[in-house]
Amino acid sequence: MNALRRNVLKGAAGAGTVAVAVAAGLLKPTQAMAAWNKAAFDAKNVGDAMKGLGVSAPADSKDITIKAPDIAENGAVVPVEVTSGIAGTTAIAIIAEKNATPLVGSYNLSGGTQGFISTRIKMGQTSLVRAVVTAGGKSYTAAKEVKVTIGGCGG
């Protein structure tokens, strides 16, 4: 009897934590709009950058397309286009995994803005370029490797 009661309590506490985490995740975009997300941009590895963005364990998605060159001759200017086919995309982040500070940009989309961002990034060395898409409070990701012959950071 008592053991069952314990389990029920534990279950309730567990569900509570999830709800708090979800609320924190939903609050993130508004915070990012108010102030530059220093923690995420100063992060030195991909895990910390994602944590700074409020993203954890995003699911791989085939609906995200990353258009970038297979080989970039000049790492200072690498054109990257991210298209998200996921309905209700509200944010896109671009991460160059092996850069000194991996997070390159995070874009909050509102109004009629579609899941599409095109930009040019710097890459220190050959690495994966990762896109993290937020849609309906969930996170999705996809990555594409770009080979860099001349680095664009510090050179």
Add this chain to the structure above:
Amino acid sequence: MAEPMRIRATMAGDVADVKVLMNHPMETGQRKDAKTGQLVPAHFIQEVTATLNGATVLAADLGSGISRNPYLGFKVKGAKAGDKVSVNWTDNKGDKNSAEATIG
């Protein structure tokens, strides 16, 4: 920073294709000056906001990993020719710039 910013917005069906070219050195803070050997201080755009007829459509945070003279392209559904697109940016030194264009 009185360098101009260029915005081009064109309609493709019911979607406005907006392209923005900003003028900015985007220093990472990791590059050394070739002459003095000193690190060049970080100087990069941190926040970019785009509005369509006054309503925010894109709020971006950028890091130093964006290339010099940043290019930004995005697409807004439901816009129409004649609508006003305005873009503002702020860098880590507090410099600001803004520009406005009409969708053609």
